[in-house]
Amino acid sequence: MSLDWMTMRQLASLADPVGVLSIYVTLDLPERAEASRKPAWELRIRHQLGQLRDRLRRDGPREHWKAFAHRLDELRLPLERLLDPAAPGQGRALFAGVADGRVHTVELQVPLVDRVVMEPRAYLRPLVAAWSSAGPAGAVSVSATELRVVDLRFGRAEVVDTIRYEGTGEQRALKGPAAGNPALSQHGAPQHDLFERREEDRLLRFLRTAGPRLAQHVTHREWGDLALTGEATLVQAVREGLPPALPAEVVTLDHPVSSLPRPRLAATVTPALEQARQRRHRALAERARGNALSANAGACGLGETLGALQQGRVAHLLLDADRQWAGSRTPDGFLVPGGELPPGVAAADLCPEPHLGERMLELAFRDGARVTMLDPDAVAPLADGAGAILRW
Incomplete structure (x- = not known):
């Protein structure tokens, strides 16, 4: 599958009642020429898949573990193609719903990561980072x-x-x-x-x-x-x-x-x-910060950006490519930065949200916003490594 922004939005819409399996792999170019042993990237991916299977068996509902094991067996051939040293693409990704659904694959000629993730929606941060650094x-x-x-x-x-x-x-x-x-x-x-x-x-x-x-x-x-x-x-x-x-x-x-x-x-x-x-990336960050300081259509900082995302006001989300954020979710589903307590909500009622960055990406894609991951120099104007250009 070729990668354009419409494809990215289609991947962002993938959802599954058990979970969407997202598998990323980067092929090491020197190792591709060695056929005498299994390459390191294949060993890493299969090890992570085994860890995920064991965790579901130990901690998850039995139905989810059984569905995952069955789906993994169905994905045997797509996985072999994903890990094949002779196939095209240095960076590759596979997305598949565990309960059901099509298999989606992406091949790029740039490195991604080696990672296996299962969440309610597709894990897209590595693809967004690749788009931001090596996109069209x-x-x-x-x-x-x-x-x-x-x-x-x-x-x-x-x-x-x-x-x-x-x-x-x-x-x-x-x-x-x-x-x-x-x-x-x-x-x-x-x-x-x-x-x-x-x-x-x-x-x-x-x-x-x-x-x-x-x-x-x-x-x-x-x-x-x-x-x-x-x-x-x-x-x-x-x-x-x-x-x-x-x-x-x-x-x-x-x-x-x-x-x-x-x-x-x-x-x-x-x-x-x-x-x-x-x-261009630095100018986007400076514009978001300048607009926020002048009470114009901009957000600067994690709290402002989260609030604007949940109100559907974000036209272009800007995030630090190297940062991870943690936060909390209120009983009615509202996301807040870690350590903040919304008015009228007790601390005991908050549910931890350890992957706040992924939730921000999901909100942006939900409302058709653009997303750019910024390197350290470009993101410097933004507090907390987060900001946005707003629709209003």
Whole structure:
């Protein structure tokens, strides 16, 4: 299964009365070449599955343990494919309801984690983190003959469009006199220069007209950043043709890369795209904090963010990629940060919620909010590593 935001929302909607089994694995590249023994990632995953089975047998209802054991037997072949060193994808995930339901798998060319989780809903934090750090971006290599449009996501590069410039065919009419007529040779160079200027103007006008088509790719493919690379004059013409309200940060690179294969092109633009993503993430955190301080549409801190999520006001949730949060749940289901006591609720009535981060993700997906996991530098403006841009 390819990964886009619609797929992420579909996975977030998975629910099961016994639990949704979420299995993540990252294949160690050197170990993939060794066929003499079972790889470490397979041993880790099977060990965690065994621990989960034993815990359900010891602590859970007997019906849940039996359902899990039966489902695990049904998942034997999907598990073998998930752990197969020869299968595609470095980072892989499998989601399956224990009581019933389809099996969903995702393969990415970036590392995830090695983890087995069974909760009422799919465990999506590793996928959200991968989306935030290596998610969709675009690259356009610009030359005098074509624009090559490349989709970059999760370690893969795919050419998704080629926009060719055919020229006008007017050179014959504008070229100077034959070389055998020296009396007229002085007129040849001006005629040739005139053609060159006209052809360059036509090329630049053509490149500007590519803007709306590129904007469609940005929107349709959910690119957060767009890199334009090539000769500076040509790149500038393409940039001038882009709509002013483009929902992506545009970066330009003066690199003639039209002849590079996709992997080399990706390697050339990736550092600039990573810097653009970092700037965009930091700007989101600063915007959330600034809006919160001015009593505008923003939340900063765990308490404010939790409250806004439960009111359905969050448009874009921002969370520290490295932090874990714990909290409590009131008898009526309201979530509060750890150590806080809501008015009118006794401490004895609170139920611990050790996985508050996952509950925040579930609330965000429930209401169609975007989610971004931030690295330490980008998340610095947000108290408690949590914030949000609000709808109102």
